[in-house]
Amino acid sequence: MASSSEAATANSEGHAAEGAERRDFLKMVTLATAAVGVCAVAWPFIDSMNPAKDTIAAGSPIDVDLSQVAPGQQIVVLWREKPILLVNRPAEALKTLQSSAMINRLRDPDSRVLQQPPYADNWHRSVKPEWAVLVGICTHLGCLPQYFPNPSANTPVADWPGGYLCPCHGSKYDLAGRVWQGVPAPFNLPVPPYNFLDARTVRIGENPPNVTYSLNDIVQI
């Protein structure tokens, strides 16, 4: 102790400055190492909050049998904890989707906003015109829009052409999940990835061959 402190006082000023620089360098290397270590340790904890392997496995594609769904009927299945709406749209409903009266009411009639896979980027927003496959979650604040398929003069609202009405804040969609103008919801209902295994069976969660699309790609779920 004593001899080293004597040596320190005996140093010229130049040596002292050199020592100080060395000390700063060591200090910064130590701090940098500690910072890298903290980040390396923090990552596993942050990553542990991501979906676990079994949660991801539980989100695998599911097959739905459509053979019992009558024209005009909607069935709802859960895929990745989300309600997936499957509707057998009758011919009159498809006609309404293409009518200018309907299209004039819509915010995004041509599905310009990415809310659907490329194979559903068409006037019926689906693979087959009669089968609608939609994520039934309002793009406003996440409520579940209700299914009112039939045109009506007063139910649920006056001059109703058929479609979806969100009970929370009155957002309206047509039977292709396209959002109306003048309602709080900003975007069309999302379309999940799906493909038809045969005429009667749809697989939700899997694209047709050679297409990559997932709900992570869309503007808003």
Place this chain on the structure above:
Amino acid sequence: MAELGLQENEFKNPVVHWIDARLPVFTAMHKEYRQFPTPKNFNYFWNFGALATVNLAIMIITGIFLAMNYNPSTAGAFDSVERIMRDVNWGWMIRYLHVVGASLFFVTVYVHIFRGLYYGSYKKPREMIWMLGVVLLLLLMATAFMGYVLPWGQMSFWGATVITNLFGAIPVVGHGIVTWLWGGFAVANPTLNRFFSLHYLLPFIIVGFLVLHIMALHTVGSNNPLGIDVKGPQDTLPFHPYYTVKDSVGVCVYLIVFAILVFFIPHQPLLMDPNNSIQANPLQTPSDIVPEWYFLPFYAILRSVPNKLGGVVLLFGSIFVLFFLPWLDTSPVRSCRFRPIMRWLWVLFVIDVFVLGYVGANRPVGIFILLGRIATVWYYIHMLIFLPLVGKLERPLPLPESISKSVLGGGALPSAAAARPMEKA
């Protein structure tokens, strides 16, 4: 500066200055962790308080993340722990950190306690620090016990059954207390739920008592390996950077040990009993019920008494007697370096606790019954007879004049000058 009742401070950073004038946390940190005068002769045994604190932080952080995926019900607990091990990202690592951390927590705390015993850290004026430390030990034991029940393996269930049944030994009200602890007629879902609730709560109570423990320490100052009082600034160093750096060295070594255990031998039976990888079964008791290693000495005391109530009383008494240590030890000399008899009795006491641990790990048959009884009696003789008596009979070695002289090679005074140090103290 002292306008409008603002706190004066000398921090240059304007934000720090502004905050400190209104809430003097930076002044407090500066005083307690930078300037805090610390005896300059600490050895590495003085690292273990800091290590235990780091360990507490690791346990709280890993515990919070485990709780995110744990299901506190008898139907789901075991499966949810297996899910953590297999499916949750990094779940295996977080759980092993928590498991190994539990054992290392006791290692650091036990070394910390035996260091205090050897260097007389419990003596005046540090009685309060010591007693708060005993409270911390009790809280740690309760937390560890309840945490061990949560994975709902065989040892969880049967350990909980045995330990809660200890309270049944209390006369008259015992059975009522046990039923109350269980919230039912056996260790079952209500028990698991409350243990989870309390296991999450107690660490924060520990943090509270730790703050008091450190406040008491910073009131009277640290003891040191010589056990003599600090006589002035020449005997001390500022806590930072001298002891922050010395503690950092210890923390690095300790983290290396931690990592080796977590990544290479987490299934060492001392860390994880294989029986606890079998789901709890209330219809089948494992052939040997053994608590975790850190409870073995107390378990040995319990089993060495052939009477249920007697065993329970001696078990709890072995910890509660620590509260009275500052008054049981009558010697005015703190450090066993200068206590030629007590230092060897201290060594024997450490051996005695290891013997108790060894006995606790074995079935109570043959030699282990006798060994357990001798070791139990020795434990109490040390506490209740040796400490009061040796303090009066022993002739201590001459104490050094000051910490500074001792560190810088001044050495002890001639024995004549230091005669009768007991009277000086």
